[in-house]
Amino acid sequence: MDTGAMGAREEILGRIRAAVKGAPDVEIPRDYRTSVTVADPVGLFAERLDDYRAIVHVVPAADVDAKVAELTEGKRMVVPGERAWTRDELAAADGVVTGCAIAIAETGTIVLDTRQGERAQTLLPDYHLCLVRADQIVGGVPDAVARLDPARPLTWISGPSATSDIELNRVEGVHGPRTLEVIIST
Amino acid sequence: MSGTFLGMPGGFPANAAVAVQDSQLRYNLRKATHTIRGKRVKAVEELPDWMELRAAGKAIKDHTLRHLDRYLLQMEEAVTRAGGTVHWARDAAEANRIVTDLVKATGEREVVKVKSMATQEIGLNEHLAAEGITAYETDLAELIVQLGEDFPSHFLVPAIHRNRSEIREIFLGKMAEWGRPAPPDLTDDPPALADAARLHLRERFLASKVAVSGGNFMIAETGTLVVLESEGNGRMCLTLPETLISVVGIEKLLPTWRDLEVFLQLLPRSSTAERMNPYTSTWTGSAEGQDFHLVLLDNGRTGVLADEVGRQALRCIRCSACLNVCPVYERTGGHAYGSVYPGPIGAILTPLLRGFDTELDASLPYASSLCGACFDACPVAIDIPEVLVDLRAKVPHGRVERAGMKVAGWVLNNEVRLAKAQRLATRFRKLVPKRLPGPLSAWTDTRDLPDIPEESFRDWWERTRRSERSGRPRNEGGRGVSEER
Numbered sequence: 001m002d003t004g005a006m007g008a009r010e011e012i013l014g015r016i017r018a019a020v021k022g023a024p025d026v027e028i029p030r031d032y033r034t035s036v037t038v039a040d041p042v043g044l045f046a047e048r049l050d051d052y053r054a055i056v057h058v059v060p061a062a063d064v065d066a067k068v069a070e071l072t073e074g075k076r077m078v079v080p081g082e083r084a085w086t087r088d089e090l091a092a093a094d095g096v097v098t099g100c101a102i103a104i105a106e107t108g109t110i111v112l113d114t115r116q117g118e119r120a121q122t123l124l125p126d127y128h129l130c131l132v133r134a135d136q137i138v139g140g141v142p143d144a145v146a147r148l149d150p151a152r153p154l155t156w157i158s159g160p161s162a163t164s165d166i167e168l169n170r171v172e173g174v175h176g177p178r179t180l181e182v183i184i185s186t
Numbered sequence: 187m188s189g190t191f192l193g194m195p196g197g198f199p200a201n202a203a204v205a206v207q208d209s210q211l212r213y214n215l216r217k218a219t220h221t222i223r224g225k226r227v228k229a230v231e232e233l234p235d236w237m238e239l240r241a242a243g244k245a246i247k248d249h250t251l252r253h254l255d256r257y258l259l260q261m262e263e264a265v266t267r268a269g270g271t272v273h274w275a276r277d278a279a280e281a282n283r284i285v286t287d288l289v290k291a292t293g294e295r296e297v298v299k300v301k302s303m304a305t306q307e308i309g310l311n312e313h314l315a316a317e318g319i320t321a322y323e324t325d326l327a328e329l330i331v332q333l334g335e336d337f338p339s340h341f342l343v344p345a346i347h348r349n350r351s352e353i354r355e356i357f358l359g360k361m362a363e364w365g366r367p368a369p370p371d372l373t374d375d376p377p378a379l380a381d382a383a384r385l386h387l388r389e390r391f392l393a394s395k396v397a398v399s400g401g402n403f404m405i406a407e408t409g410t411l412v413v414l415e416s417e418g419n420g421r422m423c424l425t426l427p428e429t430l431i432s433v434v435g436i437e438k439l440l441p442t443w444r445d446l447e448v449f450l451q452l453l454p455r456s457s458t459a460e461r462m463n464p465y466t467s468t469w470t471g472s473a474e475g476q477d478f479h480l481v482l483l484d485n486g487r488t489g490v491l492a493d494e495v496g497r498q499a500l501r502c503i504r505c506s507a508c509l510n511v512c513p514v515y516e517r518t519g520g521h522a523y524g525s526v527y528p529g530p531i532g533a534i535l536t537p538l539l540r541g542f543d544t545e546l547d548a549s550l551p552y553a554s555s556l557c558g559a560c561f562d563a564c565p566v567a568i569d570i571p572e573v574l575v576d577l578r579a580k581v582p583h584g585r586v587e588r589a590g591m592k593v594a595g596w597v598l599n600n601e602v603r604l605a606k607a608q609r610l611a612t613r614f615r616k617l618v619p620k621r622l623p624g625p626l627s628a629w630t631d632t633r634d635l636p637d638i639p640e641e642s643f644r645d646w647w648e649r650t651r652r653s654e655r656s657g658r659p660r661n662e663g664g665r666g667v668s669e670e671r
């Protein structure tokens with residue numbers, strides 16, 4: 001760091017200290033739901049995903065393999081961890097199949113933490129098939145935040161990519177996977 | 187401050203007058219703001235603890251601002267520990283120089299960008315261009331704005347002032363200059379337009395070595411950056427390039443990872459009225475081997491922090507809820523505010539950040555009827571009317587204010603005359619003065635629009651008079667034109 005940069009740091013910190021001098025401290029009230037309990041996490045999660053126009057299947061654990069085989073038949077799927085993939089290969093693939101780190105019922109959100117694959121692998125293919133175990137579904141956002149490790153890069157996914165930039169018409173799929181399909185195993 | 191908007195002539199009233207005469211703009215804005223407004227109420231009402239989240243959000247921000255020095259140092263340490271590099275920028279010029287040097291050090295001449303108000307505020311793209319570096323915007327709306335060579339007009343839907351046929355024209359005419367051309371048979375169907383953007387940008391994402399982003403939040407405790415988005419261009423920029431440079435205002439800090447549980451509920455529901463936005467990325471330092479640089483930007487923020495009334499503006503999480511409920515914004519659009527920060531928050535943040543040196547900035551505190559709808563909508567409870575009133579007292583333009591009030595009083599005190607004026611203005615525009623002088627001319631220009639409830643005018647007028655008499659700002663928890671309650 002050069003001295004100019006050092007100067008900026010000290011100057012900004014000095015301005016802040018002068019600006020807040022004598023200002024009172026503030027207590028943070030946490031009267032909101034710090035944990036969210038939902039009666040039927042699987043049902044709610046599925047419903048919320050459906051609201052985002054993701055495709056959802058609720059399948060008994062024993063049938064998951066068959067379901068995956070059925071959904072990916074004839075598709076060139078990226079399976080992270082299987083081998084290394086070049087970006088061109090990823091972009092040319094038909095889809096990617098992953099698990100997840102955690103899922104949130106109230107918001108219909110899936111969180112990936114790179115143990116399911118590098119970020120590019122779940123981004124470049126046009127189709128994302130995500131497997132979620134029922135016991136990975138928590139009630140609300142606070143429950144998820146508490147269980148996630150910020151040291152890993154996280155990707156929170158709530159439905160397929162979308163834009164409303166053209167006259168506020170929702171268009172699914174701009175740059176991310178245009179189709180999100182989720183298998184919830186119970 | 188940025189030179190981006192310096193070409194904007196006149197004050198807010200003059201800009202507003204031009205804007206309200208543009209019926210396409212007005213139509214788009216109305217449709218947009220009303221659509222989001224209705225949806226937002228639903229998204230907010232769905233949460234039983236919205237008010238508690240709002241109270242927590244406000245307090246977390248205030249607490250952070252009170253100890254901003256400490257938390258910034260904590261952030262710096264955590265980012266550095268995680269393999270990132272932290273830079274400090276006193277002003278726009280310093281930030282631009284830091285970013286330019288970082289880009290040059292990579293040997294690259296092109297960068298991809300994910301929408302960032304901080305980089306717009308400092309005029310980074312223009313600065314990079316002057317240094318021979320091309321910055322490619324990758325948000326669909328920003329792409330439309332960049333290709334169309336104009337300015338964003340809304341935080342979330344910056345191209346809200348463009349309709350689909352204009353967008354088609356822009357894509358057909360301009361995409362080829364910037365990269366992969368639009369398909370010649372492109373229609374104005376929104377999915378077709380989105381697909382053209384996908385193809386146009388995909389090549390660029392795969393080829394780019396350097397990305398520049400902003401950030402919605404920074405977590406001091408862990409050194410984590412947080413970016414919320416919808417399209418996936420953010421993920422592309424944050425993930426694919428070898429070097430990532432994030433320019434983030436110092437007020438974006440949150441103390442702990444846990445605090446995200448509040449803001450990841452407040453922001454998506456207030457802004458796009460969704461339970462959650464499609465994509466949120468978080469990363470800490472150098473992620474997956476990327477070279478990561480964080481530029482902490484002051485550029486006037488410490489000055490705002492020193493303003494006891496105005497400092498609450500630094501709580502802003504740029505959700506744009508206040509824009510969508512604002513009757514003035516709905517009619518004038520974002521450009522009239524002459525800054526990257528339009529709408530009610532812009533009316534306070536712009537003069538707070540850069541003072542009253544120009545006629546435009548001095549007139550901004552008047553770009554409001556003080557109806558209070560913005561305060562009600564704000565997820566971090568920024569009392570925008572309170573700050574506006576405080577700023578009005580500070581503007582060295584007392585005479586302009588009095589002239590404005592006089593004119594407004596003449597119209598508003600007489601309902602018969604008002605009704606007549608409205609009709610006249612519609613049919614015989616020439617017979618009435620085109621623009622009333624003074625800061626309230628924006629109102630007179632829009633008075634022929636039928637859907638401002640009269641109550642809000644009277645409300646406003648009463649409040650203004652009361653506060654003039656008592657010398658105190660109105661602050662009885664505004665009710666206004668918002669039809670949400």
Ligand code: SF4
Nearest residue numbers: 502503505506508564
């Ligand atoms: S002032 Fe409040 S409502 Fe307006 S953009 Fe900022 S956070 Fe949102």
